[in-house]
Each structure stands twice: as C-alpha cells, then as structure tokens.
Amino acid sequence: DTAVSQTPKYLVTQMGNDKSIKCEQNLGHDTMYWYKQDSKKFLKIMFSYNNKELIINETVPNRFSPKSPDKAHLNLHINSLELGDSAVYFCASSQGTQGTYEQYFGPGTRLTVT
C-alpha cells in the first residue's frame, strides 16, 4: 500500500504553461507538506497544511498555489512556469504539526520546464 503518492511522476512542459501536481496520503495524517529539491539536490520546504489550513508558507513566488480539498490531499498548482521551476517536488505528511512527529515522503515529481 502506497502511503504518500504523487502524480505525475514526470512532467515536461514549456515556459509559460500552468500545471498541477497532485498528492494523496492514506496514513490518516492531518498535516501535509510540499518540498522542492533543486538541481544541487538541496531540499527546502515550500508549504505545509494542517486540516486544510495553511501553516507554513516560505518565500515562494505567488505563481505557486497549494490547494487542500481535504486533509488527505494537497495539490500544487503552478502558473506561468519558468525555467527555474525545474526541480523535483516532494509531498510529505505527518500526524500533526507538533515537531515530534515523523514525516513520510512521496516518491517525488520531476518537473522539467523547457
């Protein structure tokens, strides 16, 4: 059983397009996250949601908009894609927002903007 799943796994698109990445977790967690891993393999948090409410919003361009229809899903929509958006995006979830909980990661979505 997949705990945290993401679709698509690969996404190739042109500059200026709008795209979405979907994330679902079946762990019963109420907190979900989006992370970005750049070309140098450095991982950085972008957003976190708890029970559909935005908790963390790092300095991410407004072109990125997370949407949480329910606590099992956290989708990432990106407008007007730029070359610099090319990266691997990871979704994660945890049982709560308290820092003591372990985070579980999805397999990642490799986004390539041409």
Added chain:
Amino acid sequence: KQEVTQIPAALSVPEGENLVLNCSFTDSAIYNLQWFRQDPGKGLTSLLLIQSSQREQTSGRLNASLDKSSGRSTLYIAASQPGDSATYLCAATGTASKLTFGTGTRLQVTL
C-alpha cells in the same frame, strides 16, 4: 534561521567498514532530528528519528546520536554493504514541524 551542514559531502568505503556521517545544526531549539536515505531518482526513506529528549536511536546496523547542546548528530553504519550506497540526509525539525535539511552525504560502498 536554522542551518544544517553535513560532512563529508561524499564518502567512498570498501564493503565491511564501519563509518560515521556527521550532521551539525546552528539552532539547538529543535523538536527532533531525522535521518533519511535517498537513492538516485527516488524519494526519501526515513531511517531514524531522534526526539530532542533522546540521545540515540538504533535500527539494525544503523545508530544515530544527538547532542543538542553542541548542535551535532551522527549516523553510524556498521559493517557497510554495497546496498548502503545512497545519499544520506539529516533534517532538523523546528516550529510547526518545519524540516530544515542538510546538504547530504553521498555514500559509495565498494566491493
């Protein structure tokens, strides 16, 4: 602002050796520290989580220690195997469960 550094950036050892990976963090106000493994082109697999009140955690051949006061954590791998080859990441958990990742150590275990 939390900063996490891992040394060395890359390491190559022959099979069977014991090895230590280092992780240091600047802000000791953490809830826990997690060690992850990432295989090329894959996601992250959680290896060990040490709560801030703990000193170490063990899982099989892996042992992780935490010294909050000095801002350091180590991951000890005993009797390394070629299957241990991967990138190892440490991450410190702060307020609102925000993970700050280290720069990673790329490990190669040779036959």
